[in-house]
Amino acid sequence: MVRFPFLLLAVLSLVLRATTEDADTWTGWPFFTFHTGDWQPPRLALGDVGDNVDPGRIFMSVRNSNEEVGTAPTIYDNNGDMVWQGPNEKTMNFKQQRLHGQDVITFWDGETGVLGYGYGSVHILDTSYRELYTITLEDHDLVTPTGVPRESYIDVHEHLITPHNTIIVSAINITQADLTAVPGGGKDMWVIVPLFYEIDIPTNQVLFKWDAQEHTDEIPLSKSKESFWGGETQAQPWDGYHMNSVHPMKDGYLVGIRFLWGVYYVSNKDGSVLWALTGDEDEGDFEMDNIRFSWQHDARAYHESDTSVLVTLFNNAATRSHEDGESTALAVNLDLENMTASPLYNLNDPTDPLISRTQGSFQFIDEPGASHMFVGYGSTPLIKEYDQDGNVVFTAQYGGRHAQCYRAFKFPWHATPYWDPEIAVEHQDNSTTDVYMSWNGATDYDSWALYSVPSVNSSVENGIMLATQERTGFESHISFQNVDVKYIVADARQGEQILRSSPIVPFRP
Template sequence: MKWYTAGSALLLSLQAAAWDYSTYSSMGFQPPKLEVNKTGTTDPGYIFLGPRGGVQTAGSAALIYDDAGNLVYEGPEEVTANFKVQKLDGEDVITFWAGDMMDVGYGYGSVHILDNTYKEIYTVTLTGAFVTPDNSQKDSYCDLHESEITPSGTIICTAYNVTQHDLTSINGTSSSYMLDSQFHEIDIKTNQVLYSWSALDHEDQIPLTTSHQGLGKDVGTQQSDPYDAYHINAIAPTNHGYMISLRHMWSGYYLAQNGSVMWTVDGEDGGDFKQINNPRFSWQHDIRVYNETDSGLIVNLFNNANTPTDQESETTGLSMAIDLTKKTVTGLRSLTDPNDPIHSVSQGSYQLLDEVDSHVFMGYGSISKVKEFDGDGNVVFSAQFGDDNAVASYRGFRCQWAATPFWNPSVVVSKTDSNITVYMSWNGATEYDNWVVYSASDNTTSSTNTKIGSADRAGFETSVTVSIPTEEYIQVVAQQGDNVLGTSEFVTF
């Protein structure tokens, strides 16, 4: 067994960011520019990111981009994670965690659920007798790592609780401080906790001695510096319970409904299974289950294979078949870009986009890149949104999404001696394709508006330059063809 005193799973050695950020006249956003290299046919959908880090704070938000690198949506400035589209009551919603991220690699916050007008329809919180490193109380103890909506309309959230525990088995003390890795299944509409699981409740099946995270000098001696033996970072609902990922154990655990471990797949030695075709992994994230039957299942995960202090091998996207009858785990796919070897020390995601064409979208966590692979393992899309090891996004997704915001389009007018330039945008809108610009003599009616310009949509912000009109008010309309979808307020120039 290897023991490491690796840094936390989310820490970054932040460097001064030299990356370019976009600016707009109609909105005060400054998102990082998405540098795109599209080399093949991609699956449909937008790019969902939650960048943070570096010296640029204005772009720390939930962000949606299109495949050309244009911004589509920017949420409020805040630290976000796990930003994606999910299904709730048969409808598409977007979900993301927002809150305070701790230095030791987890967080305290809430999960926000928005409809296709960006109205927040539910806010998921977790309360209870949780202990924090500094004894502070939080409005919600949901951790950033997981916020998975289940088919039954509940949501699964991770949580970390500081606990005093006997660590003499790993050369600690009988009253050391450590993090208990937990998850909670919560009713979205009532915030009632329906199910809870604690790793420490199952120490007999998940011994602390099997952790690859070394107990560093003085770690665990104070409440402010608890030992993280497990580091839970993913939970997937299954036919008989849950599949969880414990990064510091290099293992996935299949749990029964009563919380006991039914079986373990270990990245080092296979756990309960014989390894075939090199399904090895370490320091993993984002474990997911597909095609589950009583005799087997497919498990996909993001294989970091690195920590801030240890480099095992190149980071990969790993798919493996588990045969419960033959007790084997077989490597199916190991996705890497031969032209861009990546060593992601923390975070990351593996998203199977379509089980038919087998496209996979990967977010590289601590490395500010995302890539899409086709069914043959070829890279068909790559994008970067910051300097290496300076900007991170906990996960990255490609999601199909259609939205018409509840807010109006934005418009700003700039005047010169002979012309005005009208800058137009509609944050988050996906369905409009053209703009029409009108002038008016007052700001109380649109019936007497005069059309003075028009333009096809041009990325996030579109501009039109026209001669100075005789009427002093300007209004813009976002359309799909000739169908009006949104109308701005009147502005003067």
């Protein structure tokens, strides 16, 4: 994969897009195509890549800003090559997690574009990509903007497996509230109220439910920073909260509410607020040491003790109608004895100031404070990796100006698919035949061995080796000249070990 200086990425994106405009695709973005399957992941245009980039793999679900279309969950390597692409559905929040001590991948899929929210389910897959569980939420007390019930009410914004092997999911309810304390509001106005649930994974049984409307004394809508609009009808409720993250803690949950510029520690006993960290210096429970944030996403907690906790978040500092400054990735040390907050990181790229008006994520790839950090810029189609000193070591742009990714991550994912590799044979002329091989999702193989076999019912043991080929990106290629065989098969190998064989296919028409 060719790498380009970052200042050329915009030009490169236009060039790539121009080469694909005539293709039959819903995006019009620069995208990969392959001979061995119909995958079409967005291309990653790489900036300068440092020598010490974390070796993990990049997890993304790219979609169009009009929210009518989206791509399948996709894994990339540091060269920008696709590793795996999943089902071609509207997916979001794709990541690696741990369940019962084992690595899994999870993603949300469903109906998007519902007032900035959605209705769907969460899929949990193992390291062979078999689906272990499908998480759904049935709560018939929830009201939708249209009044039409949904099969599952899980929202796009959050799903997170807890250390005790349950899952937290978010949802919304459309209801009426007294908004006379809100400038422009009135009585009996329609609002979007956020909720979250902790669910038992095998049974889908709800173990805990938190409803923001039950805690308006501690989290009042009168403190919302979002301008009032709508609210007169059920179909156009006001979104004054916009909860977008929930993270488990020892005695409860860390809840991020974007339009209040607030991160709240709520109790797992009665849902009450134990403390609040806010970007507004006149609110919250902490004395802030040179810290300010607004319109944030993806609040997380690390290294929690009785006396301190590390909180991270993506500081958008902007919405579609507001702009407070540059978007940054913020890590804050909270002293719970003295109730002070001090910055550990406030990451930005001084050569590339960015504003992300919606979405975004901030991840410690490994141990907080001692590992690289991965930042997804949400509605701005860029991802960056920073080292421990806050230096940029990796940058990539994806899609075109309408592309966005709710959250982007990097994980040490290793997988062996339960399906076979793919092989495709294409004849250029009477003497030249091109063969292409891929194994969607396989992470740990390094070469291919190709064999001729006498029939479709043959085995590799009955075959004659024609060639070996080093793995190159997602799809490897080898060209044969004047080879006359009936059938061909490819083995994916790690060293000399055969991992799995492709189907046997005709070599000649």
